[in-house]
Amino acid sequence: MRVRKAVFPVAGLGTRLLPATKAVAKEMLPIIDTPLIQFAVGEAVAAGCDTLVFVTNRHKHSIADHFDRSHELESRLAEAGKRDLLDVLDRILPAHVSCVFVTQRDPLGLGHAVLCAQPVIGDEPFAVLLPDDLLLASGPPVLAQMIEAAERVGASALVAVEQVPRDQVSRYGIADVEATSDRAARIRRVVEKPAVEDAPGDLAIVGRYLFDAGIFSLLAETRPGVGGEIQLTDAIAALIDRDPVFAYRFEGRRYDCGSRAGVVQATLDLAMASADTRAVLSTFFARNRGEFET
Numbered sequence: 001m002r003v004r005k006a007v008f009p010v011a012g013l014g015t016r017l018l019p020a021t022k023a024v025a026k027e028m029l030p031i032i033d034t035p036l037i038q039f040a041v042g043e044a045v046a047a048g049c050d051t052l053v054f055v056t057n058r059h060k061h062s063i064a065d066h067f068d069r070s071h072e073l074e075s076r077l078a079e080a081g082k083r084d085l086l087d088v089l090d091r092i093l094p095a096h097v098s099c100v101f102v103t104q105r106d107p108l109g110l111g112h113a114v115l116c117a118q119p120v121i122g123d124e125p126f127a128v129l130l131p132d133d134l135l136l137a138s139g140p141p142v143l144a145q146m147i148e149a150a151e152r153v154g155a156s157a158l159v160a161v162e163q164v165p166r167d168q169v170s171r172y173g174i175a176d177v178e179a180t181s182d183r184a185a186r187i188r189r190v191v192e193k194p195a196v197e198d199a200p201g202d203l204a205i206v207g208r209y210l211f212d213a214g215i216f217s218l219l220a221e222t223r224p225g226v227g228g229e230i231q232l233t234d235a236i237a238a239l240i241d242r243d244p245v246f247a248y249r250f251e252g253r254r255y256d257c258g259s260r261a262g263v264v265q266a267t268l269d270l271a272m273a274s275a276d277t278r279a280v281l282s283t284f285f286a287r288n289r290g291e292f293e294t
C-alpha cells in the first residue's frame with residue numbers, strides 16, 4: 001500500500017476551546033511552540049506522504065500561510081544571521097511535499113469533508129488525519145505503523161483505535177472487532193457516537209484512517225446521521241459489508257487537543273522532553289508539592 005496523499009479535514013469550529021478559537025483556527029493553537037497541524041503534517045510526511053490535502057474554509061487561511069514561505073521573515077532572519085531560526089522555518093515543510101487546499105463550502109460533517117477531497121485523491125489509497133488528535137509515539141509514527149499493518153493484513157481500510165472509559169463512548173465512533181492478539185483486528189461493526197447502553201464495546205476510533213478510493217462512492221451515498229451530519233463512520237459501516245476493514249491499536253499516546261485537558265496533558269508531556277521546559281516543571285512541582293499530596 002503506497003500512500004502518498006493525506007487529507008486533513010480542518011474546517012471545524014473548535015467550540016470546545018472558545019474563546020481561543022474565535023479568531024484563531026483550532027489547528028493553529030500551539031502545544032508549546034508547535035501548532036497542532038504541524039504535528040499531523042509531520043506524521044504524514046514521516047509516513048511517506050508527499051501531497052497534503054487540506055479541506056478548509058474561509059476562516060482557516062492561517063493554515064495555508066503557515067505552510068507557505070514568508071520571504072520577508074526569511075530575509076530578515078538571514079540579514080540578522082539567525083541560521084537556527086531559518087532552520088526552524090525550513091523544517092515546517094520539506095521541499096518535495098506539496099499542499100492542496102480544497103474548500104468545504106457547507107459544514108455537512110466529517111464524511112462530507114473527506115468527500116470534498118475526492119478530486120485531488122482520484123483513484124489512489126489515502127490517509128485521513130484529524131489534527132485535534134495528537135498521537136505521539138516513541139517508535140515509528142502512528143500513520144507509518146498503520147500503513148505497515150494494512151499491508152501485512154491486506155486491509156482495504158484501517159482505522160486507529162484506542163480503548164476509552166465506558167462513560168466516554170458516546171463521544172466517538174465505536175468499533176466492535178474480532179478477537180485477536182494482533183494489534184490489527186478485523187472490524188465487525190462500527191457505530192458513530194452510540195449511547196453508552198447501545199455501544200458495541202469501548203474501542204474508540206481516533207483520528208487516523210487509511211482508505212482506498214472505494215470509500216468515495218459510499219460517502220456519496222451516505223445520508224446524514226448523528227447530529228444531522230454526513231458521518232465518515234457511517235460510510236465505514238457500509239464498507240465493512242463489502243471489504244476487509246481493520247481496527248489498529250496503535251503504539252503511542254493520544255491527546256485530545258480539542259479539549260482543555262488534552263492540551264494540558266500534551267503540553268506537560270512535551271515540556272518533559274526538553275531541558276529548558278523540564279526545568280520549569282521541576283521548579284513548579286517543587287514549589288507546589290503540598291498541592292499534589294493527598
Ligand code: G1P
Nearest residue numbers: 110133172173204205206207233
Ligand atoms: C470524529 C469522528 C469519530 C471519531 C472522532 C475521533 O468525531 O466522527 O468517529 O471517534 O472524530 O476524534 P468528532 O470528534 O469530530 O466529533
